[in-house]
Amino acid sequence: MKDQDDGSKIIKAVLIGDGAVGKTSIRRNYLGEEFIEGHLATIGVDLATKRVLFNQDVVKFILWDLAGQPTFEKVRANYYHGCTGIILVYAVNDRESFDNASKWLVEAYKNMGPLPPTIIIGNKIDLRRLATSDCVTAEEGQAFAERFIEKLEVPAVFRETSAKTGENIDGAFTELLTMMSDRDRDKDRSSIFTGQP
Ligand SMILES: Nc1nc2c(ncn2[C@@H]2O[C@H](COP(=O)(O)OP(=O)(O)O)[C@@H](O)[C@H]2O)c(=O)[nH]1
């Protein structure tokens, strides 16, 4: 956790995943903004902030919303820095976005090293019952998350959401913030023993 000039704390997390899976919509829903039906591709990077309770402090939570297009890879690289949480999103009705999920973690790893607490989100569950092609199941999402946790030893949870109906969005962020604050507290505790800042 970083201190700003005015002494207040900030924490940062980054939204990653293919284009059009709903990253911006998830962020908007979390911030209480209305759902937009059309897709306006995020250009480069967007930022949103919210005040949240974090280890008994009110802190500024910064969410980086990165453009998913491969052409923005260089732009994205800067924004991973200093993030202590990841929100990885795919859409349940877009199998390719699920297949690409591990590529996103590889990109994050390239830029951050060992990964911070991560929430893996299967979004657009409201579309599952309408879908004509086969959707990614909750079991597949959970299995992917478990493989990831085991392989990289990262605290991670899997949740399914709808940014349209708002289902599970707040819960997903609460889980992420809990993992992030646990990690932060563990760090503080270990620095007491080692004397490291
Ligand atoms: N039905 C439905 N549509 C969604 C959901 N989330 C996003 N969308 C739509 O999917 C498109 C892409 O969303 P956007 O948030 O811009 O995706 P991003 O590129 O990942 O930021 C938009 O047309 C949204 O309205 C959802 O949970 N359900």
Ligand SMILES: [Mg+2]
């Ligand atoms: Mg976007």
